[in-house]
Amino acid sequence: MTYRRIVLAARPDAAPGPEHFRLETAPLPMPGEGQFLARTIWLSLDPYMRGRMSAAKSYAKPVEIGETMQGGCVADVIASRHPGFAVGDVVLAPMGWASHGLSDGVGVVKLDPSIAPLSTALGVLGMPGLTAWVGLNDIAAAHPGETIVVSAATGAVGSLVGQLAKRKGMKVIGLAGGAEKCAYAMAELGYDICLDHRAENLTALIADAAPQGIDIYFENVAGKSLEATLPNLKTHARIALCGMIAWYSGAENPPPAPLIWGAILRQRLSVRGFIIFDHYDRLPDFLAEVAPLVQSGAITYRESIAEGLENAPAAFLSLLRGGNFGKQLVRVGPDPA
């Protein structure tokens, strides 16, 4: 009996490539006392994983060379010597990029498959969804009638920010990569307008879309999305900063720091960085509000699914370039029988 895992083969200096990952096969471990063995069904791919590939000091320990890449999964328990978990339990667990794994139960949550499709525990009802909800409500303190710009508007986080902002009675402007995503944002997610972040005249397009200026910028991207939004922010606008995917692997021709510092000063901006792992105390309130909306279909979501663990690296590299359309998942194993 063996299992498969993808380990960090080397640290990227700039944009990562396939050479930084390695697929390995290893003997399937058996659970010791107080452990369970689970089989991965869904693996979540998220931009934060780029940070874990680097040795630079950050908010979390990096993955070491040769270690299994970290990641959240939906899995089911196939053997257990843990009193809290039984064979057949379906769990949300930090199994990493692996077909199977042992757990002592730390950081593991049992899922109720009747609430929503299991994959939503990694997306709209999981970490990205909580990020959207906390960012909009707690970090940006969004109010009805305000105007918000959401970068990565159709991504796992942005797609929920946009829908929640619209439900709140805000004017919602999306920035996304390409016409197809922009059309989806307006037709399905309720954005008032969605602009292609590659447009040459993006600053002017945002100004046209919001002549009175922007109250809130929900920042997932940085790069041109940031540069084009900054001059359109109202005096005293707020920025909720939870990602900067355009700059995770270094930046080509990044703007100089004084551009940003000067905007914060002259426009009296409030900028708050946040990492969702600080805010899990808000999960019950988030689920109480959003789970029924997903169940009823009032909130929609979209998934990009890669088939098979072996395709996780390619899917992750595509995600870093904006190749995903909605929440990026890897189907590692079949649903429970």
Added chain:
Amino acid sequence: MTYRRIVLAARPDAAPGPEHFRLETAPLPMPGEGQFLARTIWLSLDPYMRGRMSAAKSYAKPVEIGETMQGGCVADVIASRHPGFAVGDVVLAPMGWASHGLSDGVGVVKLDPSIAPLSTALGVLGMPGLTAWVGLNDIAAAHPGETIVVSAATGAVGSLVGQLAKRKGMKVIGLAGGAEKCAYAMAELGYDICLDHRAENLTALIADAAPQGIDIYFENVAGKSLEATLPNLKTHARIALCGMIAWYSGAENPPPAPLIWGAILRQRLSVRGFIIFDHYDRLPDFLAEVAPLVQSGAITYRESIAEGLENAPAAFLSLLRGGNFGKQLVRVGPDPA
């Protein structure tokens, strides 16, 4: 009868020089109905004036070429057709860089010369003092026991930030230009330590001074002070940003924007830009607290005085290079008889 004024002669592209100013003599105007004529005693020189020399969009209208440089002054009324102001009144007024000026009373405050030396209305009890007090209390929400780094630690703003923070029971670390200012900061202003912002290993020196990290960075300077402080900020630290004098005229080798954006994200910082002109509603509370402390000598202050309006440009250019030591003033005329 004539008066003297200094006008903007040309807009600087980078660091300004004497060629961007011109001293003019003009006929002394007489007050019309609803106006008064005042004679300048003290002119305040402040870093924000660099912004007014540029045409770039900012929070205030720029000075036009040929117009008198803007600035706050202490002055006395020498002729009046305004019902609210009588000859002999001493006022705080936006007279600009001029020996005399007309006013319709807008933005003018009568001063009580018995409270403190008149010049303090431009410094420790004026705009810079209010900036320090609002920044520390309202913007940074400073608390006893926290550790703060104050850039431009002996400047008009920083010198009060340091003293107020110390009185609040904080650990107070200053950054200032050179050994003399640092010695003054520790001996007279109560800083626990003051570091030369030109030190090669400033990041390490701050780390040594605050091994537990920094809760609040009071930002007047940007440049190396910012770069060295950022890595020493605690998770969830706050930055009160009211100036960036090192970058007002462009920056040599500025850091790239991702350095700052990444720090805000990973360290979950809150950065708030503020401009004191938004906060004048706080002036009474500020004066109620700080004026008695200045009167009793519990709060001290230091002034750099240039003699004569004609020396205002040189003093201002020196201020932009950190050549002032304390609040920079120009003695334009003698005190009232």
